Amino acid sequence: MSEKKDQNQAPMTTPQTSTQHSPVPADLERLIACPNCDALYTAPNVASQDKAFCGRCHTVLIAPRRKAGKQLIALALTVLILITAATLFPFLAIDAGGMHQEASILQTAFAFEGALLGLSIAVMMFIVVIPMLRLILLIYVLTPIIRDRPPARLAKPAFRLSEALNPWSMAEIFALGCAVALVKLSDLAQVQFGPAAWLFAILVVIVVVTDSLMCRYSIWKSLDQ
Numbered sequence: 001m002s003e004k005k006d007q008n009q010a011p012m013t014t015p016q017t018s019t020q021h022s023p024v025p026a027d028l029e030r031l032i033a034c035p036n037c038d039a040l041y042t043a044p045n046v047a048s049q050d051k052a053f054c055g056r057c058h059t060v061l062i063a064p065r066r067k068a069g070k071q072l073i074a075l076a077l078t079v080l081i082l083i084t085a086a087t088l089f090p091f092l093a094i095d096a097g098g099m100h101q102e103a104s105i106l107q108t109a110f111a112f113e114g115a116l117l118g119l120s121i122a123v124m125m126f127i128v129v130i131p132m133l134r135l136i137l138l139i140y141v142l143t144p145i146i147r148d149r150p151p152a153r154l155a156k157p158a159f160r161l162s163e164a165l166n167p168w169s170m171a172e173i174f175a176l177g178c179a180v181a182l183v184k185l186s187d188l189a190q191v192q193f194g195p196a197a198w199l200f201a202i203l204v205v206i207v208v209v210t211d212s213l214m215c216r217y218s219i220w221k222s223l224d225q
């Protein structure tokens with residue numbers, strides 16, 4: 001069991017269990033498991049701007065914030081615009097041997113044929129389609145919540161799918177990988193970053209901010225209500 005560390009941290013309490021009786025369904029609804037170490041707790045009532053941590057691995061489990069839903073929708077819309085623009089605008093330009101060549105992510109994806117076509121489609125799925133689908137699902141789930149209306153139809157499966165797609169959303173990983181590859185490529189040719197490269201750099205920062213603002217427990221609780 002973790003102790004209270006400061007005024008902005010709420011400790012998690014372990015559920016009351018018995019060797020003879022199982023928890024009743026009402027108690028099961030208040031249980032929360034740590035996503036990292038699977039420790040099981042009874043969810044406390046955490047005030048806005050406070051945080052509840054796992055007593056074993058110190059992972060943040062509950063972190064409600066005021067107007068977080070509106071902020072998440074705004075950030076999701078921003079990322080959708082950035083991904084669309086980064087896909088269409090030139091990503092980089094290469095000057096070598098008197099030749100100048102510019103390429104966008106979309107042009108590169110459709111430039112391959114044969115066995116490499118499957119690879120290009122997979123890259124497009126991981127860095128464009130899946131991240132955009134995940135953000136669209138998040139906006140669909142949060143929009144009724146911030147308007148104090150009942151959850152949208154199939155909101156729970158939509159949010160569950162959004163969370164399942166999270167490990168496969170690799171737009172920011174692609175941006176970091178390209179940065180490393182372009183450093184190596186600069187030894188062979190003159191490389192100039194296009195607008196899409198800078199858009200992906202901004203996208204990485206916004207994705208990190210979005211994940212830090214999202215309290216998944218609060219979203220699930222709103223969907224239950």
